[in-house]
Amino acid sequence: MRVFTAALATETNTFSPIAIDRRAFEASLYARPGEHPATPTLCTAPITVGREVCAQQGWTLIEGSASWADPAGLIARTTYEELRDEILGQLQAAMPVDAVVLGLHGAMVAQGYDDPEGDLLARVRAIVGPDVLVCAELDPHSHLTAKRAAAANFFVAFKEFPHTDFVDRARDLWSIAVRALKGEITPLMSVFDCRMIDVFPTSKQPMRGFVDRLYGLEQSEPGVLSLSVIHGFMAGDVPEMGTKIIAVTDGKAEAGAALAEKLGRELFALRGTFMVAQVDEKAAVDAALAAPTGPVVIADVWDNPGGGTAGDATVILAELIGRGISDVAVGTIWDPIAVQICMAAGEGAQIPLRFGAKSAPHTGSPIDKLVMVKRLVHNAEMRFGESFAPFGDAAWISFDGIDVILNSTRAQSFDPSLFSAMGIDPESRKILLIKSTNHFYDSFSKIASQIIYCAAGKPYPNTPATTPYRKARRDIWPMVENPWAL
Numbered sequence: 231m232r233v234f235t236a237a238l239a240t241e242t243n244t245f246s247p248i249a250i251d252r253r254a255f256e257a258s259l260y261a262r263p264g265e266h267p268a269t270p271t272l273c274t275a276p277i278t279v280g281r282e283v284c285a286q287q288g289w290t291l292i293e294g295s296a297s298w299a300d301p302a303g304l305i306a307r308t309t310y311e312e313l314r315d316e317i318l319g320q321l322q323a324a325m326p327v328d329a330v331v332l333g334l335h336g337a338m339v340a341q342g343y344d345d346p347e348g349d350l351l352a353r354v355r356a357i358v359g360p361d362v363l364v365c366a367e368l369d370p371h372s373h374l375t376a377k378r379a380a381a382a383n384f385f386v387a388f389k390e391f392p393h394t395d396f397v398d399r400a401r402d403l404w405s406i407a408v409r410a411l412k413g414e415i416t417p418l419m420s421v422f423d424c425r426m427i428d429v430f431p432t433s434k435q436p437m438r439g440f441v442d443r444l445y446g447l448e449q450s451e452p453g454v455l456s457l458s459v460i461h462g463f464m465a466g467d468v469p470e471m472g473t474k475i476i477a478v479t480d481g482k483a484e485a486g487a488a489l490a491e492k493l494g495r496e497l498f499a500l501r502g503t504f505m506v507a508q509v510d511e512k513a514a515v516d517a518a519l520a521a522p523t524g525p526v527v528i529a530d531v532w533d534n535p536g537g538g539t540a541g542d543a544t545v546i547l548a549e550l551i552g553r554g555i556s557d558v559a560v561g562t563i564w565d566p567i568a569v570q571i572c573m574a575a576g577e578g579a580q581i582p583l584r585f586g587a588k589s590a591p592h593t594g595s596p597i598d599k600l601v602m603v604k605r606l607v608h609n610a611e612m613r614f615g616e617s618f619a620p621f622g623d624a625a626w627i628s629f630d631g632i633d634v635i636l637n638s639t640r641a642q643s644f645d646p647s648l649f650s651a652m653g654i655d656p657e658s659r660k661i662l663l664i665k666s667t668n669h670f671y672d673s674f675s676k677i678a679s680q681i682i683y684c685a686a687g688k689p690y691p692n693t694p695a696t697t698p699y700r701k702a703r704r705d706i707w708p709m710v711e712n713p714w715a716l
């Protein structure tokens with residue numbers, strides 16, 4: 231057997247001002263054939279797992295290129311086309327193949343392409359013909375278009391959010407592919423459109439229980455090979471945005487469709503109950519002041535660079551400044567220009583500085599202060615689990631009892647080590663203001679006296695009912711109360 235594998239992935243927030251080109255992929259992950267590191271990244275596990283599986287089976291794995299860019303705004307048209315054509319050229323050269331196993335994200339959007347993955351998969355199908363197995367692993371924060379579903383045999387999406395299971399799901403993908411190639415099963419994909427869009431953290435109920443049931447059904451239901459929830463991605467303004475259920479069965483399309491519908495209707499019945507409760511900036515600061523001890527963590531949940539925003543909103547900081555509150559550390563505010571100015575001024579300098587809120591509307595106003603440049607660090611890094619996340623050249627500035635870390639590489643606040651990397655002891659401050667939706671929780675909960683989830687400003691289109699979509703469908707909840715009556 232000859233199997234071709236490759237990866238092309240990013241998550242595009244079409245409302246983000248951070249347009250990206252090839253450099254964004256090269257900065258995050260760009261590996262030519264055979265150069266992918268031994269450790270998988272979020273959307274490239276089909277390559278590393280494929281190496282193990284093909285070695286075990288004695289099959290030939292032909293590796294194409296693997297590219298991943300951190301979440302941001304639209305991809306330049308030529309960048310997408312170059313990366314796509316690179317993979318298609320490699321596939322053409324590898325022909326004939328018995329299967330194509332891809333690592334995708336599923337929420338890419340490029341200038342001129344609302345459905346890049348559909349475009350890529352349709353071109354893959356055109357090269358290999360109708361009888362070759364084509365499958366891919368997806369992030370659940372993706373758009374499941376009809377074009378994609380028609381071009382591929384099946385998809386497997388991560389079940390967990392946070393996505394702790396991306397390697398396990400790549401194993402599921404390969405295990406189904408191997409059995410299909412051996413002629414043991416015929417994977418068929420059934421899709422149900424839940425007519426909704428929501429956010430579904432699996433770290434809490436009710437999604438925890440729902441996902442646990444999916445694991446159970448995969449074991450107990452005869453003929454069911456894989457069940458996935460495509461959560462959808464509300465920051466992607468594309469025509470087929472929304473939540474879907476995928477059931478992959480062994481040749482039982484009707485039973486798969488019925489199961490997908492049953493699960494989809496259950497999910498719809500739970501709409502609006504999945505998210506952690508959030509407060510606005512005034513209530514967040516009130517709650518932080520009322521806490522007897524620190525550090526109280528205020529998470530600016532929607533200005534999360536991990537969701538493609540700039541990460542330079544100042545709404546909560548302005549609330550703290552306006553009320554004269556001190557003993558605060560802020561990590562981080564993205565402002566490469568301000569960092570450059572601090573670097574030129576040097577440690578110990580006192581300078582007038584304008585910083586933050588320069589990238590997008592509804593993120594507050596730039597802050598103007600006479601600041602002390604306390605510490606400068608080149609190529610700063612914070613811990614993230616077993617690995618490290620870079621946040622670029624960074625400056626610790628201080629004014630009125632408030633310490634702010636300005637960074638030059640967008641990064642969400644994964645870990646309190648972002649403060650210690652700059653010389654700030656996070657446990658010594660009453661209030662820590664950070665930018666992250668969900669990933670921060672594990673590490674910050676270990677030092678926090680209290681955690682407050684704050685929705686401030688509008689850096690991210692987090693209320694689909696009122697988001698000014700131009701392309702996304704409007705026949706789903708919460709844009710309409712009852713989409714089933716339409």
Ligand SMILES: [Zn+2]
Pocket residue numbers: 369370371393
């Ligand atoms: Zn995701």
